[in-house]
Amino acid sequence: MGLSIGGAAPLDKDYLARLKAVHDRYEPALFSEHLAWSTHGSLYYPDLLPLPYTDETLRLVSEHIDAVQNVLGRTMLLENPAAYLTFETSTMSELDFLSEIVRRTGCGLLLDINNVFVSATNQGYGAQAYLDDFPVAAVGEIHLAGHAPDHDETGASLLIDAHDRKVDLAVWDLYRRVIARAGPIPTLIEWDNDVPAWPVLLGEAKTADAVLREALAQDATHQEATHAFAG
Numbered sequence: 001m002g003l004s005i006g007g008a009a010p011l012d013k014d015y016l017a018r019l020k021a022v023h024d025r026y027e028p029a030l031f032s033e034h035l036a037w038s039t040h041g042s043l044y045y046p047d048l049l050p051l052p053y054t055d056e057t058l059r060l061v062s063e064h065i066d067a068v069q070n071v072l073g074r075t076m077l078l079e080n081p082a083a084y085l086t087f088e089t090s091t092m093s094e095l096d097f098l099s100e101i102v103r104r105t106g107c108g109l110l111l112d113i114n115n116v117f118v119s120a121t122n123q124g125y126g127a128q129a130y131l132d133d134f135p136v137a138a139v140g141e142i143h144l145a146g147h148a149p150d151h152d153e154t155g156a157s158l159l160i161d162a163h164d165r166k167v168d169l170a171v172w173d174l175y176r177r178v179i180a181r182a183g184p185i186p187t188l189i190e191w192d193n194d195v196p197a198w199p200v201l202l203g204e205a206k207t208a209d210a211v212l213r214e215a216l217a218q219d220a221t222h223q224e225a226t227h228a229f230a231g
Helices: 013-026 055-072 094-105 113-123 127-132 169-182 198-230
Strands: 032-034 037-040 043-049 077-079 108-112 139-145 148-151 157-160 187-190
Touching (some): 013 055, 055 094, 077 094, 108 113, 113 127, 113 139, 113 157, 113 169, 127 169, 169 198
Parallel strands (some): 032 077, 077 108, 108 139, 139 187
Antiparallel strands (some): 037 043, 148 157
C-alpha cells in the first residue's frame, strides 16, 4: 500500500530506500503490495484505490514492480484488490492483467480469496469461476478475512473488505477448492478491526491449518501411488 504501485507518479525513492533497509535488517520470507494506488502529488490516501486495466496501466505497474524488485533484490508478490467498482476504460480482465504482469516482471501473486469474493459479489460475476482460472502457479501466499455486508444507494447488495469478523463460510469453501487444486500455500488470516478474544482467532487459524494438512496428506498419498506405479 505504501509504495502506491499503481500510482501515476514515479515511486518514492526515499520510501523505497527505507523499505530496503527494513528488508536487509529483518529478511522477511515474503513481501507483497496491493494492485492499487494511494498517492497523488504530495497527498497520501489511507486507502487502496482501484485502477483501470489498460495497456498504459499495465506498462506503468510493470515498470514500478521492476524497480521495486531491482532495489530489493528479490521477487515481490502482487495482491489482487477488493473492488467496489469497475472502469469503462478497462480493455482487459483482471485475470488477464495479473497474468501479463507476472509474465513481464517475473513477480509472484498474493491471492486474497476474500477480496475475490467481495469483488465478485459487488460486480456480479462468479468467484468460483474466477478462481478456477487464477494463475495459481504464481501464488506465493494466500490471504483470508471477514467481510461486512452493506447496500449501495440503489439497495443492491454490497460487501466491504472489513477484516472485522470471522472468515465467511463461502470464502472457506473457495479456499478449500484452491488448496485442493494448488496444494498447500502459506496462508494468513487478516483480522484488523474489532479483534476478538484469542480463542476465536486460534479457531480460525486451526480451520486453515486443517485444510492445509488435508492437502498435504493428499499430496503424500498421490506421491506414494505414483511411486508404486512407477516401481
